[in-house]
Amino acid sequence: MNIIFDLDGTLIDSAPDIQFVAQEVLAGWHKQALTLAETRSFIGEGAGVFVTRMMAARDIEASTDNYAAVHAEFLRRYEFAVDKAVFYPGVERVLAALKADGHRLGLCTNKPELPARAVIEKMGLNGIFDAFIAGGMLPSRKPEPAMLLAVLQDLGDGAPLYVGDSEVDSLTAVQGRVPFALFTAGYRKTAISEIPHDWSFENFVALPDIVRAAASGRRRPAV
Ligand SMILES: O=C(O)COP(=O)(O)O
């Protein structure tokens, strides 16, 4: 199989790192830090959307100049914010097992390329992904399906499965017509039943069974 993973909220909980970057940037504007809940709810559509939501939440006027300044400062710091990231339980073991079973693994994240590469390195995941597309590498971002389809193309022939945590990932999968497994313990904002998916799981130990079901063409009707 070709199994493609989302990153933030799926493989790693990176919200504390992103909260820290936001805090440093907001301090320069004499604004209060974001809560962890706010931070989680702003993640999912890339750094630009995060910055827009953060500015709105802290009453920073959304002028072109302000946005450019906040965005640049955010990106400058983002690449170095990898200290607090942790894997969700079971991720490392399951990724290694899937790889050992001969599956090809891909990564498809809206996180900008530099911080995505930095956190992959920090988590010791170099070499695990056979294909990788991050935010800014293509003209569009998820939920447009182009990133997901590009990763699939890079992986070559094989039945696909996309694994992600959010409404954005679900829509990406629907638009790309790729079977989707929803990780329910990430940053989703709505009820599981409202997010179209073929399978859902709350712990990575359940993923190998889903991969087996996907490989055999068994697919639960999408919710
Ligand atoms: O950084 C983001 O906004 C989202 O990243 P993700 O696509 O890995 O969830």
Ligand SMILES: [Mg+2]
């Ligand atoms: Mg995500």
